[in-house]
Amino acid sequence: MRITRALGAALLTLGLAAAPAAADSSPSPGASEEAPTSAGTSFRTAAEIEQGQTATASASTGDYLYWSFPADAGRRPTVKATVKLPEAHAGQTWQIDVYDGLRRRQACQYGAQTRTAAQDAASVELVCVLRTVRAWSETWANDPLPGTYYVRLTAVGVRTADLGQPVAAEVRVDSEDVGGAAAVDGRLAEPLVPGVSTTKDQEEDNASAVLSDIRPDDGWSSGWWSDRWAWTGIGAALAALAGIGGYTLTRGSGRPSRVPPGA
Amino acid sequence: MIRTQRLAAGVCALLATLTAGIAFPAGANADETTATAPKVDLVIDVSGSMRAKDIDGQSRMAAAKQAFNEVLDATPEEVQLGIRTLGADYPGDDRRTGCKDTAQLYPVGPLDRTEAKTAVATLTPTGWTPIGPALLKAAEDLDGGEGSKRIVLISDGEDTCAPLDPCEVAREIAAKGIGLTIDTLGLVPNAKMRAQLSCIAEATGGTYTSVEHTEELADKVNQLVDRAADPVVTPVAVEGASSCTKAPTLKAGLYTDREEFGQERWYRVDVEPGQELRASVSVASDRAMNPDYGVLLRALTTHGREIVRGEAAGNGRTDVISTGLRYPKQESDDEAPAETVCLLVTNSFSAASGVKTTPGMPVELIVDVVDGPSQADDVASFGLGRGWWLLGALVLFGFLAGLIWGWLSRWRVAVWRTN
Numbered sequence: 011m012r013i014t015r016a017l018g019a020a021l022l023t024l025g026l027a028a029a030p031a032a033a034d035s036s037p038s039p040g041a042s043e044e045a046p047t048s049a050g051t052s053f054r055t056a057a058e059i060e061q062g063q064t065a066t067a068s069a070s071t072g073d074y075l076y077w078s079f080p081a082d083a084g085r086r087p088t089v090k091a092t093v094k095l096p097e098a099h100a101g102q103t104w105q106i107d108v109y110d111g112l113r114r115r116q117a118c119q120y121g122a123q124t125r126t127a128a129q130d131a132a133s134v135e136l137v138c139v140l141r142t143v144r145a146w147s148e149t150w151a152n153d154p155l156p157g158t159y160y161v162r163l164t165a166v167g168v169r170t171a172d173l174g175q176p177v178a179a180e181v182r183v184d185s186e187d188v189g190g191a192a193a194v195d196g197r198l199a200e201p202l203v204p205g206v207s208t209t210k211d212q213e214e215d216n217a218s219a220v221l222s223d224i225r226p227d228d229g230w231s232s233g234w235w236s237d238r239w240a241w242t243g244i245g246a247a248l249a250a251l252a253g254i255g256g257y258t259l260t261r262g263s264g265r266p267s268r269v270p271p272g273a
Numbered sequence: 274m275i276r277t278q279r280l281a282a283g284v285c286a287l288l289a290t291l292t293a294g295i296a297f298p299a300g301a302n303a304d305e306t307t308a309t310a311p312k313v314d315l316v317i318d319v320s321g322s323m324r325a326k327d328i329d330g331q332s333r334m335a336a337a338k339q340a341f342n343e344v345l346d347a348t349p350e351e352v353q354l355g356i357r358t359l360g361a362d363y364p365g366d367d368r369r370t371g372c373k374d375t376a377q378l379y380p381v382g383p384l385d386r387t388e389a390k391t392a393v394a395t396l397t398p399t400g401w402t403p404i405g406p407a408l409l410k411a412a413e414d415l416d417g418g419e420g421s422k423r424i425v426l427i428s429d430g431e432d433t434c435a436p437l438d439p440c441e442v443a444r445e446i447a448a449k450g451i452g453l454t455i456d457t458l459g460l461v462p463n464a465k466m467r468a469q470l471s472c473i474a475e476a477t478g479g480t481y482t483s484v485e486h487t488e489e490l491a492d493k494v495n496q497l498v499d500r501a502a503d504p505v506v507t508p509v510a511v512e513g514a515s516s517c518t519k520a521p522t523l524k525a526g527l528y529t530d531r532e533e534f535g536q537e538r539w540y541r542v543d544v545e546p547g548q549e550l551r552a553s554v555s556v557a558s559d560r561a562m563n564p565d566y567g568v569l570l571r572a573l574t575t576h577g578r579e580i581v582r583g584e585a586a587g588n589g590r591t592d593v594i595s596t597g598l599r600y601p602k603q604e605s606d607d608e609a610p611a612e613t614v615c616l617l618v619t620n621s622f623s624a625a626s627g628v629k630t631t632p633g634m635p636v637e638l639i640v641d642v643v644d645g646p647s648q649a650d651d652v653a654s655f656g657l658g659r660g661w662w663l664l665g666a667l668v669l670f671g672f673l674a675g676l677i678w679g680w681l682s683r684w685r686v687a688v689w690r691t692n
Contacts, residue, residue, distance in 0.1 A: 048496060051454075052478055053555060053595070054527075054637070055505050068496070070482040072471060074592040112597025113553040113639075115585055146646055149581050149599050166590045170464055173471050174483030190659045199549065199644035205506070207525040207641045219504035221527060221639065238657035245664045249671025256675025261683050 103167030111157035111202030146196030157202025320360035355381030371401035372434035513538030517615035531633035553597030
């Protein structure tokens with residue numbers, strides 16, 4: 011019995027240890043490379059950032075600012091943007107839009123995606139929480155898939171008098187690990203990174219520009235690891251223990267009582 | 274003696290061949306870098322109004338000169354920089370002459386900083402503000418080469434040479450050249466100037482900035498020059514057809530095209546069985562548009578059956594509207610030929626009244642062909658589960674199985690014992 015208890019405890023510990031290990035793969039803040047200090051002005055020139063980095067850019071009111079970041083399956087990215095507005099301005103409406111690697115607009119589950127800054131307000135903060143990125147989806151669906159994501163930050167409602175005024179923008183992307191709950195039956199052969207097929211052909215030629223040269227710190231997930239392994243494993247172990255318990259309950263110990271000794 | 278000479282000649286010839294062999298690839302390389310070098314043309318307004326002393330207490334011209342000196346110092350090596358002036362030479366009142374007054378101060382090419390600085394120092398505020406003609410000439414300055422091209426227009430007043438609308442000029446320039454962007458900077462701007470300069474910028478996907486201080490001017494121009502130096506993929510120009518049968522066949526890559534209001538553009542892509550087609554398209558809003566718009570990208574078979582579509586609609590201020598689609602073609606056992614997929618791009622932009630509808634809006638198309646997705650390569654499809662219900666069910670069934678097994682073995686022992 012002691013052995014069983016020890017075994018159970020050991021299995022539980024293993025499972026508990028495995029779960030945080032899986033959740034801990036989120037990139038640490040202040041990652042290896044320095045965050046970009048300028049933004050792109052189109053999908054093609056979007057500044058590449060990593061999750062957990064705070065990218066900054068100085069720009070003018072009315073500019074369309076683009077950044078791109080990688081998002082992997084099983085994660086739910088949150089995009090946060092802060093715009094420092096000039097001293098004197100009329101009320102203006104700012105907005106962040108997130109697009110996936112196919113340049114399809116991705117919905118924000120919640121968060122203030124569009125916000126109007128009051129007259130002379132010092133800054134405006136925008137947040138967009140995306141849906142969970144799935145490893146695979148139907149062709150006809152608009153579900154977020156692993157790959158490059160684009161953030162576009164711009165003033166959508168601005169008076170002509172305010173156009174061109176200097177602003178400073180800050181963008182940060184973090185993501186929450188949703189884990190095996192988001193697992194689906196399938197996987198893309200390549201992440202949705204624009205130009206991925208042409209990039210592969212010319213891998214040796216590093217000098218040439220590519221559409222998107224983005225990948226997460228620890229590479230794209232292979233789809234093999236998931237906390238479902240831990241759940242199913244622990245479940246199987248517990249089932250075995252319960253089975254042993256049930257067996258001992260009905261089998262009893264040693265010989266049946268009604269059989270006379272020495273029979 | 275003759276023999277020695279012959280030997281010497283032979284050695285010479287050999288050397289020459291070797292040198293040529295070594296020199297040739299180097300030359301080709303150099304050519305390549307020049308061909309793809311980013312080009313920037315700074316267009317500076319030297320009209321009479323630049324005399325106004327309202328930037329940090331000094332004249333606009335002095336501020337511009339100071340900023341230019343800083344920019345020339347900071348220009349990256351690979352950028353080919355040129356300077357063009359507008360309104361620098363003709364001080365008179367004749368509008369027709371004044372509106373032709375634009376000159377190349379420093380030609381676009383490898384930068385000699387001292388020379389460029391000397392040229393800038395000679396500038397004195399003089400004449401008119403012919404923005405449209407200056408932009409046309411600047412586009413000519415940048416002609417040739419495959420690198421990105423950028424015009425940076427610095428002005429302190431709106432165009433004085435109507436009816437040539439600089440905004441339309443900018444659109445036409447952008448339609449002619451590939452990858453050309455115009456950024457505008459307004460020195461101490463008024464409302465009309467802001468509208469005009471931001472219109473020029475938006476027509477080419479550029480940016481507009483108001484400048485009130487010398488420091489801002491230098492920083493911004495530096496930023497724009499650096500931006501030009503960033504390597505970007507240059508798209509390939511393609512012209513979509515009006516039907517699928519006439520459409521050009523595209524391989525994976527980045528393409529650019531023009532599409533007018535209500536126009537259909539067809540392209541074809543070949544997809545092998547087991548491959549996945551990915552296409553995204555964006556249509557840029559480069560002029561004053563009505564506030565509601567959309568874009569539709571359809572993938573059809575050659576017989577006209579729709580396979581999948583991507584659609585996007587929006588409203589309000591925007592630079593671009595984009596959508597995309599994926600089409601994984603099923604793997605087949607017998608060697609089926611590649612399927613031709615027709616891609617149809619349409620837009621539902623409409624021009625605000627009084628806005629020219631030609632040239633068409635810039636279209637950017639990305640085509641990728643990759644391996645198809647796999648259906649059984651994911652933990653969920655191995656039958657793995659998660660959650661407390663799964664755990665409970667497993668424990669329950671395990672326990673029941675144990676009970677039955679125990680009871681069975683006890684019964685078997687009992688039967689064995691009695692026999």
